[in-house]
Amino acid sequence: MRVINVAAAQMGPIQRADSREAVVARMIALLDEAKRKGADLIVYPELALTTFFPRWYMEDQREVDAWFETTMPNAAVQPLFDRARQHSIAMNFGYAELTPDGHHFNTAIMTDRDGNIVGKYRKVHLPGHVEYDTERSHQHLEKRYFEPGDLGFPVWRNLGGIIGMAICNDRRWPETYRVMGLQGVEMVVLGYNTPSVNAQKPAEGVTQRLFHNRLSVQAGAYQNSCWVVAVAKAGVEDGHALFGGSLIVNPDGEIVAEAVTEGDEVLVVPCDLDATRFGKETIFDFARHRRIEHYGLITSRTGAVPPE
Protein backbone atom coordinates (compact mmCIF):
# COMPACT_ATOMS: atom_id res chain seq x y z
CA MET A 1 0.00 0.00 0.00
CA ARG A 2 1.27 3.42 -1.01
CA VAL A 3 -1.57 5.67 0.06
CA ILE A 4 -1.91 9.34 -0.79
CA ASN A 5 -4.84 10.99 0.95
CA VAL A 6 -6.08 13.32 -1.72
CA ALA A 7 -8.32 16.30 -1.12
CA ALA A 8 -10.36 17.44 -4.10
CA ALA A 9 -11.01 21.05 -3.13
CA GLN A 10 -13.88 22.20 -5.27
CA MET A 11 -14.38 25.96 -5.25
CA GLY A 12 -17.61 27.83 -5.59
CA PRO A 13 -17.87 30.87 -7.82
CA ILE A 14 -15.39 33.72 -7.85
CA GLN A 15 -16.95 36.98 -8.93
CA ARG A 16 -15.16 39.43 -11.16
CA ALA A 17 -14.91 41.89 -8.30
CA ASP A 18 -13.36 39.41 -5.83
CA SER A 19 -9.76 40.12 -4.89
CA ARG A 20 -6.94 37.54 -5.02
CA GLU A 21 -6.62 37.97 -1.25
CA ALA A 22 -10.26 37.03 -0.66
CA VAL A 23 -9.88 33.96 -2.88
CA VAL A 24 -6.69 32.86 -1.15
CA ALA A 25 -8.46 33.13 2.21
CA ARG A 26 -11.08 30.68 0.89
CA MET A 27 -8.34 28.37 -0.40
CA ILE A 28 -6.71 28.43 3.04
CA ALA A 29 -10.01 27.52 4.66
CA LEU A 30 -10.27 24.53 2.30
CA LEU A 31 -6.67 23.63 3.10
CA ASP A 32 -7.41 23.68 6.83
CA GLU A 33 -10.40 21.41 6.28
CA ALA A 34 -8.26 19.09 4.17
CA LYS A 35 -5.70 18.99 6.99
CA ARG A 36 -8.38 18.04 9.50
CA LYS A 37 -9.37 15.21 7.15
CA GLY A 38 -5.80 13.96 6.91
CA ALA A 39 -4.90 15.07 3.39
CA ASP A 40 -1.42 14.68 1.92
CA LEU A 41 -2.25 16.49 -1.32
CA ILE A 42 -4.86 19.11 -2.14
CA VAL A 43 -6.10 19.71 -5.68
CA TYR A 44 -7.76 23.04 -6.52
CA PRO A 45 -9.44 24.06 -9.80
CA GLU A 46 -8.14 25.58 -12.99
CA LEU A 47 -7.70 29.38 -12.74
CA ALA A 48 -8.26 29.06 -9.01
CA LEU A 49 -7.29 32.62 -8.14
CA THR A 50 -9.76 34.49 -10.33
CA THR A 51 -13.10 34.33 -12.03
CA PHE A 52 -13.14 32.44 -15.32
CA PHE A 53 -12.22 35.60 -17.21
CA PRO A 54 -12.08 34.07 -20.73
CA ARG A 55 -15.84 34.50 -20.83
CA TRP A 56 -15.26 38.26 -21.10
CA TYR A 57 -14.28 39.81 -24.41
CA MET A 58 -11.47 42.29 -23.90
CA GLU A 59 -9.46 44.31 -26.41
CA ASP A 60 -7.22 46.21 -23.99
CA GLN A 61 -4.21 43.98 -23.28
CA ARG A 62 -3.64 45.75 -19.94
CA GLU A 63 -7.11 44.72 -18.88
CA VAL A 64 -6.33 41.15 -19.94
CA ASP A 65 -2.99 41.06 -18.19
CA ALA A 66 -4.56 42.09 -14.89
CA TRP A 67 -5.93 38.53 -14.66
CA PHE A 68 -2.44 37.02 -14.96
CA GLU A 69 0.26 36.28 -12.37
CA THR A 70 3.80 37.34 -13.24
CA THR A 71 5.41 35.42 -10.37
CA MET A 72 4.45 32.37 -8.34
CA PRO A 73 4.15 32.46 -5.44
CA ASN A 74 3.47 36.19 -5.24
CA ALA A 75 2.43 38.35 -2.32
CA ALA A 76 -1.26 37.53 -2.60
CA VAL A 77 -0.66 33.76 -2.76
CA GLN A 78 2.22 33.52 -0.27
CA PRO A 79 -0.08 32.90 2.74
CA LEU A 80 -1.42 29.78 0.99
CA PHE A 81 2.09 28.45 0.44
CA ASP A 82 2.96 29.22 4.06
CA ARG A 83 -0.07 27.36 5.39
CA ALA A 84 0.52 24.40 3.07
CA ARG A 85 4.10 24.05 4.29
CA GLN A 86 2.90 24.36 7.89
CA HIS A 87 0.38 21.57 7.26
CA SER A 88 2.89 19.57 5.21
CA ILE A 89 0.37 19.26 2.39
CA ALA A 90 1.36 19.23 -1.27
CA MET A 91 -0.77 21.37 -3.61
CA ASN A 92 -1.93 21.61 -7.19
CA PHE A 93 -3.74 24.68 -8.50
CA GLY A 94 -4.21 26.57 -11.70
CA TYR A 95 -3.64 30.21 -12.58
CA ALA A 96 -3.09 32.45 -15.57
CA GLU A 97 0.65 32.81 -16.13
CA LEU A 98 2.35 35.78 -17.81
CA THR A 99 6.03 35.02 -18.37
CA PRO A 100 8.82 37.59 -18.14
CA ASP A 101 9.14 37.47 -21.93
CA GLY A 102 5.45 38.16 -22.48
CA HIS A 103 3.87 34.75 -23.07
CA HIS A 104 0.44 33.90 -21.70
CA PHE A 105 -0.43 30.40 -20.53
CA ASN A 106 -3.23 28.62 -18.66
CA THR A 107 -0.96 27.04 -16.10
CA ALA A 108 -0.97 24.70 -13.11
CA ILE A 109 1.73 24.04 -10.58
CA MET A 110 2.38 21.25 -8.12
CA THR A 111 4.25 21.64 -4.85
CA ASP A 112 5.83 19.14 -2.52
CA ARG A 113 5.04 18.90 1.20
CA ASP A 114 7.51 21.70 1.88
CA GLY A 115 5.76 24.20 -0.36
CA ASN A 116 8.37 24.02 -3.10
CA ILE A 117 7.08 24.13 -6.65
CA VAL A 118 8.23 20.83 -8.15
CA GLY A 119 6.23 20.82 -11.37
CA LYS A 120 4.62 23.17 -13.84
CA TYR A 121 2.13 22.32 -16.58
CA ARG A 122 0.69 24.60 -19.27
CA LYS A 123 -2.68 23.68 -20.78
CA VAL A 124 -2.26 22.08 -24.19
CA HIS A 125 -5.87 21.73 -25.37
CA LEU A 126 -7.32 25.23 -25.38
CA PRO A 127 -11.03 25.23 -26.19
CA GLY A 128 -13.03 28.10 -27.56
CA HIS A 129 -12.17 30.78 -30.07
CA VAL A 130 -10.18 33.94 -30.75
CA GLU A 131 -12.64 36.57 -31.96
CA TYR A 132 -15.99 37.69 -30.61
CA ASP A 133 -18.58 35.12 -31.78
CA THR A 134 -22.08 36.49 -32.14
CA GLU A 135 -23.55 33.00 -32.64
CA ARG A 136 -22.65 31.76 -29.16
CA SER A 137 -24.82 32.22 -26.08
CA HIS A 138 -21.62 33.25 -24.29
CA GLN A 139 -17.97 33.72 -25.17
CA HIS A 140 -15.17 31.25 -24.45
CA LEU A 141 -12.02 33.11 -25.46
CA GLU A 142 -9.25 30.84 -24.24
CA LYS A 143 -7.70 30.73 -27.70
CA ARG A 144 -7.59 34.56 -27.59
CA TYR A 145 -5.92 35.00 -24.22
CA PHE A 146 -3.63 31.96 -23.99
CA GLU A 147 -1.03 30.23 -26.13
CA PRO A 148 -1.11 26.43 -26.20
CA GLY A 149 1.14 24.93 -23.55
CA ASP A 150 4.76 24.35 -24.54
CA LEU A 151 5.78 21.85 -21.88
CA GLY A 152 4.06 18.68 -23.08
CA PHE A 153 2.63 16.30 -20.49
CA PRO A 154 5.43 15.61 -18.00
CA VAL A 155 5.04 13.56 -14.84
CA TRP A 156 6.84 14.03 -11.55
CA ARG A 157 7.83 11.89 -8.60
CA ASN A 158 6.13 13.41 -5.57
CA LEU A 159 4.66 11.98 -2.36
CA GLY A 160 6.12 8.59 -3.20
CA GLY A 161 4.23 8.33 -6.48
CA ILE A 162 4.28 9.38 -10.12
CA ILE A 163 1.92 12.30 -10.63
CA GLY A 164 0.92 14.24 -13.72
CA MET A 165 -1.20 17.31 -14.36
CA ALA A 166 -3.80 18.34 -16.89
CA ILE A 167 -6.25 21.22 -17.12
CA CYS A 168 -9.95 21.25 -17.97
CA ASN A 169 -10.48 20.49 -21.67
CA ASP A 170 -7.35 18.31 -21.66
CA ARG A 171 -9.42 15.73 -19.80
CA ARG A 172 -11.57 15.04 -22.87
CA TRP A 173 -8.55 14.03 -24.98
CA PRO A 174 -7.26 10.47 -24.59
CA GLU A 175 -3.84 11.64 -25.76
CA THR A 176 -3.49 13.59 -22.51
CA TYR A 177 -3.72 10.52 -20.31
CA ARG A 178 -1.84 8.25 -22.71
CA VAL A 179 1.27 10.41 -22.91
CA MET A 180 1.38 10.38 -19.11
CA GLY A 181 0.48 6.68 -19.00
CA LEU A 182 3.54 5.98 -21.14
CA GLN A 183 5.55 7.58 -18.34
CA GLY A 184 3.95 5.30 -15.76
CA VAL A 185 1.64 7.90 -14.26
CA GLU A 186 -0.16 6.73 -11.12
CA MET A 187 -2.27 9.82 -10.49
CA VAL A 188 -3.45 12.62 -12.75
CA VAL A 189 -4.66 15.80 -11.06
CA LEU A 190 -6.64 18.36 -12.98
CA GLY A 191 -8.84 21.36 -12.40
CA TYR A 192 -11.58 22.70 -14.58
CA ASN A 193 -14.02 25.57 -15.16
CA THR A 194 -16.79 24.26 -17.39
CA PRO A 195 -19.89 26.27 -18.28
CA SER A 196 -23.16 24.55 -17.46
CA VAL A 197 -24.44 25.55 -20.90
CA ASN A 198 -22.94 24.55 -24.25
CA ALA A 199 -22.64 27.96 -25.92
CA GLN A 200 -23.28 26.35 -29.31
CA LYS A 201 -25.97 23.85 -28.24
CA PRO A 202 -28.04 25.12 -25.31
CA ALA A 203 -30.36 22.09 -25.53
CA GLU A 204 -27.50 19.84 -24.41
CA GLY A 205 -28.22 20.43 -20.73
CA VAL A 206 -26.08 20.07 -17.64
CA THR A 207 -26.93 16.40 -17.10
CA GLN A 208 -25.32 15.44 -20.39
CA ARG A 209 -22.40 17.76 -19.73
CA LEU A 210 -21.75 16.14 -16.35
CA PHE A 211 -21.98 12.76 -18.07
CA HIS A 212 -19.27 13.79 -20.56
CA ASN A 213 -17.13 15.01 -17.69
CA ARG A 214 -17.39 11.68 -15.89
CA LEU A 215 -16.98 9.62 -19.06
CA SER A 216 -13.77 11.37 -20.08
CA VAL A 217 -12.20 11.12 -16.64
CA GLN A 218 -13.29 7.53 -16.03
CA ALA A 219 -11.99 6.35 -19.40
CA GLY A 220 -8.65 8.08 -18.88
CA ALA A 221 -8.27 6.43 -15.48
CA TYR A 222 -9.27 2.95 -16.65
CA GLN A 223 -7.32 2.94 -19.89
CA ASN A 224 -4.11 3.97 -18.14
CA SER A 225 -4.81 2.28 -14.81
CA CYS A 226 -4.27 5.42 -12.77
CA TRP A 227 -6.12 7.59 -10.30
CA VAL A 228 -7.66 10.79 -11.64
CA VAL A 229 -8.65 13.69 -9.42
CA ALA A 230 -10.78 16.22 -11.30
CA VAL A 231 -11.77 19.40 -9.48
CA ALA A 232 -14.24 22.07 -10.52
CA LYS A 233 -14.71 25.72 -10.00
CA ALA A 234 -18.50 25.72 -9.84
CA GLY A 235 -21.56 27.85 -9.36
CA VAL A 236 -22.65 31.17 -10.81
CA GLU A 237 -19.95 33.72 -11.60
CA ASP A 238 -21.50 37.09 -12.47
CA GLY A 239 -24.52 35.37 -13.96
CA HIS A 240 -22.61 32.60 -15.76
CA ALA A 241 -23.11 29.07 -14.42
CA LEU A 242 -20.27 26.55 -14.11
CA PHE A 243 -21.06 22.96 -13.26
CA GLY A 244 -19.55 21.17 -10.26
CA GLY A 245 -19.27 17.41 -10.20
CA SER A 246 -15.69 17.24 -8.93
CA LEU A 247 -14.74 13.60 -8.78
CA ILE A 248 -12.07 11.13 -7.78
CA VAL A 249 -11.81 8.05 -9.98
CA ASN A 250 -9.86 4.88 -9.20
CA PRO A 251 -7.67 2.89 -11.62
CA ASP A 252 -10.66 0.71 -12.52
CA GLY A 253 -12.44 3.81 -13.80
CA GLU A 254 -14.90 3.81 -10.92
CA ILE A 255 -16.03 7.00 -9.23
CA VAL A 256 -15.10 6.80 -5.56
CA ALA A 257 -16.17 10.32 -4.58
CA GLU A 258 -18.16 13.07 -6.26
CA ALA A 259 -19.07 16.57 -5.11
CA VAL A 260 -22.73 17.21 -4.38
CA THR A 261 -22.69 21.01 -4.22
CA GLU A 262 -21.67 23.86 -6.51
CA GLY A 263 -19.79 25.61 -3.73
CA ASP A 264 -16.56 25.26 -1.77
CA GLU A 265 -16.44 21.56 -0.86
CA VAL A 266 -13.67 19.16 0.10
CA LEU A 267 -13.64 15.46 -0.77
CA VAL A 268 -10.84 13.41 0.81
CA VAL A 269 -10.11 9.89 -0.41
CA PRO A 270 -7.22 7.58 0.43
CA CYS A 271 -5.75 6.61 -2.94
CA ASP A 272 -3.55 3.53 -2.93
CA LEU A 273 -1.04 3.91 -5.75
CA ASP A 274 -0.38 0.17 -5.67
CA ALA A 275 -3.94 -0.27 -6.91
CA THR A 276 -2.64 0.91 -10.27
CA ARG A 277 -0.39 -2.11 -10.64
CA PHE A 278 -2.87 -4.82 -11.61
CA GLY A 279 -4.10 -2.96 -14.66
CA LYS A 280 -0.64 -1.82 -15.68
CA GLU A 281 0.66 -5.40 -15.47
CA THR A 282 -2.24 -7.16 -17.22
CA ILE A 283 -4.75 -5.76 -19.69
CA PHE A 284 -2.96 -2.40 -19.99
CA ASP A 285 0.59 -3.72 -20.00
CA PHE A 286 1.50 -1.40 -22.83
CA ALA A 287 4.78 -3.15 -23.63
CA ARG A 288 2.99 -6.40 -24.45
CA HIS A 289 -0.10 -5.08 -26.15
CA ARG A 290 0.39 -1.70 -27.85
CA ARG A 291 1.15 -1.75 -31.59
CA ILE A 292 2.67 1.62 -32.36
CA GLU A 293 3.25 0.69 -36.01
CA HIS A 294 -0.49 1.22 -36.52
CA TYR A 295 -0.84 4.48 -34.56
CA GLY A 296 1.07 6.72 -36.95
CA LEU A 297 -1.81 9.04 -37.84
CA ILE A 298 -2.13 10.09 -34.20
CA THR A 299 1.13 12.03 -34.39
CA SER A 300 1.41 12.64 -38.13
CA ARG A 301 -2.03 14.13 -38.77
CA THR A 302 -3.70 16.90 -36.78
CA GLY A 303 -7.15 17.16 -38.34
CA ALA A 304 -9.46 14.49 -39.71
CA VAL A 305 -9.14 13.66 -43.41
CA PRO A 306 -11.96 11.51 -44.79
CA PRO A 307 -11.11 8.86 -47.39
CA GLU A 308 -11.58 9.53 -51.11
Add this chain to the structure above:
Amino acid sequence: MRVINVAAAQMGPIQRADSREAVVARMIALLDEAKRKGADLIVYPELALTTFFPRWYMEDQREVDAWFETTMPNAAVQPLFDRARQHSIAMNFGYAELTPDGHHFNTAIMTDRDGNIVGKYRKVHLPGHVEYDTERSHQHLEKRYFEPGDLGFPVWRNLGGIIGMAICNDRRWPETYRVMGLQGVEMVVLGYNTPSVNAQKPAEGVTQRLFHNRLSVQAGAYQNSCWVVAVAKAGVEDGHALFGGSLIVNPDGEIVAEAVTEGDEVLVVPCDLDATRFGKETIFDFARHRRIEHYGLITSRTGAVPPE
Protein backbone atom coordinates in the same frame (compact mmCIF):
# COMPACT_ATOMS: atom_id res chain seq x y z
CA MET B 1 -30.33 12.93 -42.07
CA ARG B 2 -28.23 10.05 -43.35
CA VAL B 3 -29.72 7.12 -41.50
CA ILE B 4 -28.29 3.62 -41.39
CA ASN B 5 -30.56 1.15 -39.64
CA VAL B 6 -28.06 -0.98 -37.80
CA ALA B 7 -28.77 -4.44 -36.43
CA ALA B 8 -26.54 -5.55 -33.57
CA ALA B 9 -26.87 -9.32 -33.89
CA GLN B 10 -25.70 -10.75 -30.61
CA MET B 11 -25.10 -14.48 -30.70
CA GLY B 12 -25.53 -16.93 -27.89
CA PRO B 13 -22.93 -19.61 -27.24
CA ILE B 14 -21.41 -21.82 -29.91
CA GLN B 15 -20.28 -25.14 -28.55
CA ARG B 16 -17.08 -26.79 -29.66
CA ALA B 17 -19.07 -29.54 -31.35
CA ASP B 18 -21.31 -27.16 -33.34
CA SER B 19 -20.73 -27.21 -37.10
CA ARG B 20 -20.16 -24.10 -39.23
CA GLU B 21 -23.38 -24.98 -41.05
CA ALA B 22 -25.40 -24.93 -37.84
CA VAL B 23 -23.93 -21.58 -36.87
CA VAL B 24 -24.60 -20.10 -40.30
CA ALA B 25 -28.22 -21.21 -40.03
CA ARG B 26 -28.48 -19.22 -36.79
CA MET B 27 -26.84 -16.21 -38.43
CA ILE B 28 -29.37 -16.43 -41.27
CA ALA B 29 -32.22 -16.48 -38.76
CA LEU B 30 -30.80 -13.31 -37.17
CA LEU B 31 -30.45 -11.78 -40.64
CA ASP B 32 -34.08 -12.54 -41.41
CA GLU B 33 -35.14 -10.90 -38.16
CA ALA B 34 -32.95 -7.88 -38.95
CA LYS B 35 -34.62 -7.65 -42.36
CA ARG B 36 -38.06 -7.67 -40.76
CA LYS B 37 -36.90 -4.81 -38.53
CA GLY B 38 -35.67 -2.79 -41.51
CA ALA B 39 -31.94 -3.18 -41.13
CA ASP B 40 -29.44 -1.84 -43.66
CA LEU B 41 -26.39 -3.29 -41.91
CA ILE B 42 -26.01 -6.27 -39.58
CA VAL B 43 -23.11 -6.60 -37.17
CA TYR B 44 -22.20 -10.03 -35.80
CA PRO B 45 -19.61 -10.93 -33.15
CA GLU B 46 -15.91 -11.68 -33.33
CA LEU B 47 -15.16 -15.27 -34.37
CA ALA B 48 -18.82 -15.62 -35.26
CA LEU B 49 -18.50 -18.98 -37.00
CA THR B 50 -17.00 -21.01 -34.17
CA THR B 51 -16.67 -21.32 -30.46
CA PHE B 52 -14.10 -19.03 -28.85
CA PHE B 53 -11.37 -21.61 -29.42
CA PRO B 54 -8.44 -19.58 -27.95
CA ARG B 55 -9.59 -20.79 -24.55
CA TRP B 56 -8.34 -24.26 -25.53
CA TYR B 57 -4.64 -25.07 -25.34
CA MET B 58 -3.57 -26.94 -28.47
CA GLU B 59 -0.15 -28.09 -29.62
CA ASP B 60 -1.14 -29.79 -32.86
CA GLN B 61 -1.20 -27.10 -35.56
CA ARG B 62 -3.64 -29.16 -37.66
CA GLU B 63 -6.08 -29.07 -34.74
CA VAL B 64 -5.60 -25.31 -34.51
CA ASP B 65 -6.01 -24.76 -38.23
CA ALA B 66 -9.36 -26.56 -38.23
CA TRP B 67 -10.82 -23.44 -36.56
CA PHE B 68 -9.64 -21.19 -39.39
CA GLU B 69 -11.19 -20.27 -42.76
CA THR B 70 -8.92 -20.41 -45.79
CA THR B 71 -11.37 -18.63 -48.10
CA MET B 72 -14.23 -16.18 -47.55
CA PRO B 73 -16.93 -16.77 -48.43
CA ASN B 74 -16.58 -20.52 -48.44
CA ALA B 75 -19.13 -23.26 -48.94
CA ALA B 76 -20.36 -23.22 -45.34
CA VAL B 77 -20.81 -19.43 -45.28
CA GLN B 78 -22.09 -18.93 -48.83
CA PRO B 79 -25.76 -19.27 -47.81
CA LEU B 80 -25.34 -16.29 -45.46
CA PHE B 81 -23.87 -14.17 -48.25
CA ASP B 82 -26.68 -15.24 -50.57
CA ARG B 83 -29.36 -14.29 -48.07
CA ALA B 84 -27.70 -10.97 -47.27
CA ARG B 85 -27.61 -10.07 -50.96
CA GLN B 86 -31.23 -11.13 -51.30
CA HIS B 87 -32.16 -8.88 -48.36
CA SER B 88 -29.85 -6.10 -49.57
CA ILE B 89 -28.25 -5.94 -46.12
CA ALA B 90 -24.57 -5.17 -45.61
CA MET B 91 -22.74 -7.34 -43.07
CA ASN B 92 -19.84 -7.33 -40.65
CA PHE B 93 -18.64 -10.48 -38.94
CA GLY B 94 -15.49 -11.96 -37.54
CA TYR B 95 -13.70 -15.23 -38.25
CA ALA B 96 -10.30 -16.84 -37.90
CA GLU B 97 -8.38 -16.30 -41.14
CA LEU B 98 -5.61 -18.56 -42.47
CA THR B 99 -3.96 -16.92 -45.47
CA PRO B 100 -2.62 -18.84 -48.48
CA ASP B 101 0.91 -18.13 -47.27
CA GLY B 102 0.25 -19.51 -43.81
CA HIS B 103 -0.50 -16.46 -41.65
CA HIS B 104 -3.14 -16.59 -38.94
CA PHE B 105 -5.27 -13.56 -38.10
CA ASN B 106 -8.34 -12.72 -36.02
CA THR B 107 -10.22 -11.07 -38.86
CA ALA B 108 -13.44 -9.24 -39.66
CA ILE B 109 -14.93 -8.39 -43.03
CA MET B 110 -17.54 -5.90 -44.16
CA THR B 111 -19.77 -6.36 -47.17
CA ASP B 112 -21.87 -3.93 -49.17
CA ARG B 113 -25.58 -4.42 -49.86
CA ASP B 114 -24.71 -6.70 -52.78
CA GLY B 115 -22.76 -9.14 -50.67
CA ASN B 116 -19.38 -8.03 -51.96
CA ILE B 117 -16.58 -7.90 -49.43
CA VAL B 118 -15.52 -4.24 -49.42
CA GLY B 119 -13.30 -4.19 -46.34
CA LYS B 120 -11.12 -6.47 -44.25
CA TYR B 121 -9.69 -5.78 -40.80
CA ARG B 122 -7.28 -7.90 -38.77
CA LYS B 123 -7.28 -7.53 -34.99
CA VAL B 124 -4.38 -5.39 -33.81
CA HIS B 125 -4.66 -5.66 -30.03
CA LEU B 126 -4.42 -9.35 -29.19
CA PRO B 127 -5.00 -10.03 -25.51
CA GLY B 128 -3.84 -13.03 -23.54
CA HIS B 129 -0.69 -15.08 -23.76
CA VAL B 130 1.33 -17.61 -25.77
CA GLU B 131 2.12 -20.49 -23.44
CA TYR B 132 -0.07 -22.50 -21.07
CA ASP B 133 -0.47 -20.41 -17.90
CA THR B 134 -1.08 -22.44 -14.78
CA GLU B 135 -1.91 -19.32 -12.75
CA ARG B 136 -5.02 -18.44 -14.72
CA SER B 137 -8.47 -19.78 -14.01
CA HIS B 138 -8.77 -20.34 -17.77
CA GLN B 139 -6.58 -19.88 -20.82
CA HIS B 140 -6.76 -16.98 -23.29
CA LEU B 141 -4.32 -17.96 -26.04
CA GLU B 142 -4.94 -15.35 -28.69
CA LYS B 143 -1.27 -14.43 -28.74
CA ARG B 144 -0.51 -18.11 -29.44
CA TYR B 145 -2.87 -18.65 -32.34
CA PHE B 146 -2.92 -15.26 -34.07
CA GLU B 147 -0.43 -12.73 -35.35
CA PRO B 148 -1.21 -9.06 -34.70
CA GLY B 149 -3.14 -7.49 -37.55
CA ASP B 150 -1.07 -6.04 -40.37
CA LEU B 151 -3.67 -3.78 -41.98
CA GLY B 152 -3.87 -0.91 -39.48
CA PHE B 153 -7.26 0.70 -38.86
CA PRO B 154 -8.67 1.62 -42.28
CA VAL B 155 -12.13 3.06 -42.86
CA TRP B 156 -14.39 2.51 -45.85
CA ARG B 157 -17.18 4.35 -47.59
CA ASN B 158 -20.21 2.10 -47.42
CA LEU B 159 -23.97 2.69 -47.14
CA GLY B 160 -23.40 6.42 -47.64
CA GLY B 161 -21.15 6.73 -44.60
CA ILE B 162 -17.60 6.25 -43.39
CA ILE B 163 -17.34 2.99 -41.47
CA GLY B 164 -14.46 1.34 -39.64
CA MET B 165 -13.99 -1.99 -37.92
CA ALA B 166 -12.38 -3.17 -34.71
CA ILE B 167 -12.43 -6.44 -32.80
CA CYS B 168 -12.96 -7.15 -29.10
CA ASN B 169 -9.93 -5.99 -27.08
CA ASP B 170 -9.29 -3.21 -29.63
CA ARG B 171 -12.26 -1.43 -28.07
CA ARG B 172 -10.39 -0.78 -24.82
CA TRP B 173 -7.61 1.15 -26.61
CA PRO B 174 -8.27 4.80 -27.43
CA GLU B 175 -5.74 4.58 -30.26
CA THR B 176 -8.17 2.30 -32.12
CA TYR B 177 -10.90 4.89 -32.33
CA ARG B 178 -8.55 7.84 -32.78
CA VAL B 179 -6.79 6.44 -35.84
CA MET B 180 -10.22 5.96 -37.40
CA GLY B 181 -11.42 9.32 -36.09
CA LEU B 182 -8.55 10.95 -37.95
CA GLN B 183 -10.04 9.44 -41.09
CA GLY B 184 -13.45 10.94 -40.31
CA VAL B 185 -15.08 7.71 -39.17
CA GLU B 186 -18.82 8.00 -38.59
CA MET B 187 -19.49 4.47 -37.36
CA VAL B 188 -17.25 1.84 -35.81
CA VAL B 189 -18.53 -1.74 -35.83
CA LEU B 190 -16.94 -4.36 -33.64
CA GLY B 191 -17.60 -7.80 -32.31
CA TYR B 192 -16.30 -9.39 -29.15
CA ASN B 193 -16.03 -12.60 -27.12
CA THR B 194 -15.26 -11.61 -23.54
CA PRO B 195 -15.12 -14.09 -20.67
CA SER B 196 -17.40 -13.25 -17.76
CA VAL B 197 -14.50 -13.99 -15.40
CA ASN B 198 -11.14 -12.22 -15.33
CA ALA B 199 -8.78 -15.21 -15.44
CA GLN B 200 -6.27 -13.31 -13.32
CA LYS B 201 -8.73 -11.62 -10.92
CA PRO B 202 -11.87 -13.72 -10.37
CA ALA B 203 -13.14 -11.25 -7.74
CA GLU B 204 -13.62 -8.63 -10.44
CA GLY B 205 -17.08 -9.88 -11.30
CA VAL B 206 -19.21 -9.52 -14.39
CA THR B 207 -20.79 -6.23 -13.30
CA GLN B 208 -17.44 -4.49 -13.34
CA ARG B 209 -16.51 -6.20 -16.60
CA LEU B 210 -19.69 -4.97 -18.26
CA PHE B 211 -18.93 -1.50 -16.91
CA HIS B 212 -15.49 -1.56 -18.55
CA ASN B 213 -17.08 -2.70 -21.79
CA ARG B 214 -19.52 0.20 -21.77
CA LEU B 215 -16.94 2.73 -20.62
CA SER B 216 -14.50 1.89 -23.39
CA VAL B 217 -17.12 1.97 -26.12
CA GLN B 218 -18.83 5.11 -24.84
CA ALA B 219 -15.55 7.01 -24.54
CA GLY B 220 -14.48 5.99 -28.04
CA ALA B 221 -17.79 7.17 -29.47
CA TYR B 222 -17.83 10.49 -27.60
CA GLN B 223 -14.18 11.38 -28.12
CA ASN B 224 -14.41 10.83 -31.87
CA SER B 225 -18.05 11.83 -32.28
CA CYS B 226 -19.06 8.61 -34.01
CA TRP B 227 -21.51 5.75 -33.60
CA VAL B 228 -20.15 2.54 -32.14
CA VAL B 229 -21.90 -0.79 -32.52
CA ALA B 230 -20.41 -3.43 -30.21
CA VAL B 231 -21.73 -6.97 -30.48
CA ALA B 232 -21.09 -9.93 -28.22
CA LYS B 233 -20.94 -13.64 -28.51
CA ALA B 234 -22.43 -14.48 -25.13
CA GLY B 235 -23.48 -17.26 -22.83
CA VAL B 236 -21.84 -20.49 -21.76
CA GLU B 237 -19.61 -22.27 -24.29
CA ASP B 238 -18.64 -25.73 -23.04
CA GLY B 239 -18.72 -24.50 -19.45
CA HIS B 240 -17.02 -21.15 -20.10
CA ALA B 241 -19.17 -18.05 -19.65
CA LEU B 242 -18.98 -15.05 -21.99
CA PHE B 243 -20.80 -11.86 -21.09
CA GLY B 244 -23.38 -10.25 -23.36
CA GLY B 245 -24.15 -6.56 -23.10
CA SER B 246 -24.07 -5.81 -26.83
CA LEU B 247 -24.66 -2.11 -27.23
CA ILE B 248 -25.15 0.70 -29.68
CA VAL B 249 -23.70 4.06 -28.62
CA ASN B 250 -24.40 7.42 -30.24
CA PRO B 251 -21.84 10.16 -31.01
CA ASP B 252 -22.56 11.75 -27.62
CA GLY B 253 -21.35 8.56 -25.95
CA GLU B 254 -24.85 7.62 -24.82
CA ILE B 255 -26.11 4.04 -24.92
CA VAL B 256 -29.16 3.92 -27.15
CA ALA B 257 -29.69 0.14 -27.07
CA GLU B 258 -28.28 -2.69 -25.02
CA ALA B 259 -28.90 -6.44 -25.14
CA VAL B 260 -30.72 -7.95 -22.20
CA THR B 261 -30.03 -11.65 -22.84
CA GLU B 262 -26.97 -13.84 -23.28
CA GLY B 263 -28.46 -15.50 -26.32
CA ASP B 264 -29.19 -14.78 -29.97
CA GLU B 265 -30.76 -11.31 -29.90
CA VAL B 266 -31.16 -8.54 -32.46
CA LEU B 267 -31.16 -4.81 -31.60
CA VAL B 268 -32.03 -2.47 -34.47
CA VAL B 269 -31.42 1.26 -34.15
CA PRO B 270 -31.65 4.00 -36.78
CA CYS B 271 -28.26 5.73 -36.66
CA ASP B 272 -28.15 9.19 -38.23
CA LEU B 273 -24.62 9.75 -39.47
CA ASP B 274 -25.25 13.50 -39.55
CA ALA B 275 -25.49 13.34 -35.76
CA THR B 276 -21.71 12.95 -35.81
CA ARG B 277 -21.23 16.41 -37.28
CA PHE B 278 -21.81 18.64 -34.27
CA GLY B 279 -19.06 17.01 -32.22
CA LYS B 280 -16.68 16.81 -35.14
CA GLU B 281 -17.17 20.51 -35.89
CA THR B 282 -16.98 21.85 -32.33
CA ILE B 283 -15.33 20.30 -29.27
CA PHE B 284 -13.69 17.50 -31.28
CA ASP B 285 -12.70 19.53 -34.31
CA PHE B 286 -9.31 17.89 -34.39
CA ALA B 287 -7.79 20.41 -36.80
CA ARG B 288 -8.39 23.27 -34.39
CA HIS B 289 -7.67 21.58 -31.09
CA ARG B 290 -5.21 18.68 -31.36
CA ARG B 291 -1.55 19.44 -30.60
CA ILE B 292 0.42 16.61 -32.17
CA GLU B 293 3.74 18.17 -31.16
CA HIS B 294 3.01 16.92 -27.63
CA TYR B 295 1.80 13.41 -28.54
CA GLY B 296 5.14 12.00 -29.67
CA LEU B 297 5.42 9.27 -27.05
CA ILE B 298 2.21 7.66 -28.33
CA THR B 299 3.96 6.52 -31.48
CA SER B 300 7.59 6.52 -30.38
CA ARG B 301 7.27 4.44 -27.21
CA THR B 302 5.47 1.10 -26.86
CA GLY B 303 5.72 0.35 -23.14
CA ALA B 304 5.57 2.63 -20.14
CA VAL B 305 8.87 4.04 -18.89
CA PRO B 306 8.68 5.71 -15.46
CA PRO B 307 10.78 8.81 -14.84
CA GLU B 308 14.13 8.59 -13.07
